[in-house]
Amino acid sequence: MSIPDGLAYLRIALVPVILALILPTEPISHAFGLAAVFMGIASFTDFLDGYLASRWRITTTLGAFLDSIADKLLVAGALFGLVAVDRAWAWAAFVIVGREIAVAGLRSVAAMDGVTVPPSWWGKAKANVQFLAIFMALLRTSDAYAGLYPDQWVMILAVIVTVMSGYGYFARFARVLRSDRARA
Numbered sequence: 001m002s003i004p005d006g007l008a009y010l011r012i013a014l015v016p017v018i019l020a021l022i023l024p025t026e027p028i029s030h031a032f033g034l035a036a037v038f039m040g041i042a043s044f045t046d047f048l049d050g051y052l053a054s055r056w057r058i059t060t061t062l063g064a065f066l067d068s069i070a071d072k073l074l075v076a077g078a079l080f081g082l083v084a085v086d087r088a089w090a091w092a093a094f095v096i097v098g099r100e101i102a103v104a105g106l107r108s109v110a111a112m113d114g115v116t117v118p119p120s121w122w123g124k125a126k127a128n129v130q131f132l133a134i135f136m137a138l139l140r141t142s143d144a145y146a147g148l149y150p151d152q153w154v155m156i157l158a159v160i161v162t163v164m165s166g167y168g169y170f171a172r173f174a175r176v177l178r179s180d181r182a183r184a
Helices: 003-022 031-055 061-084 090-112 121-138 150-183
Strands: none
Touching: 003 031, 003 061, 031 061, 031 121, 061 090, 061 121, 090 150, 121 150
């Protein structure tokens, strides 16, 4: 197993740890702070596995799949946990997770037609803003600005970037389909 693949597996393994800290059966001192530390580590592994795979030229289909699944599990798991403890909005989690499912479905349909929908800059920005929003929700301050906590403002930004990223994938796929039909 390559180091980048191992980092993706680590990210997947951190999901239940983060959830156990967000949703403890018994109170744990500094649970949200510890969850934020693990979220920070998991977020860093997302950057590191991509960097190492690219630098060492060991990008694989398995690695790309693991990276994508690890990101989705991390974000969905953390968001659902935060919704359960009132630190994230259910509508925001629905939009973010719904986009992930829709784009995964799009990529599957595209793959059946032999079309690859590569990651975009928006997709990377989306992941980073989502990670930041979750991290900030775990470390929520008591200061609100214009009626919202700082993490909520970042969550709104995460939803906006998530929707824009999803739109970009669907627009690119539509262009590819049109060009394929024009050639046929």
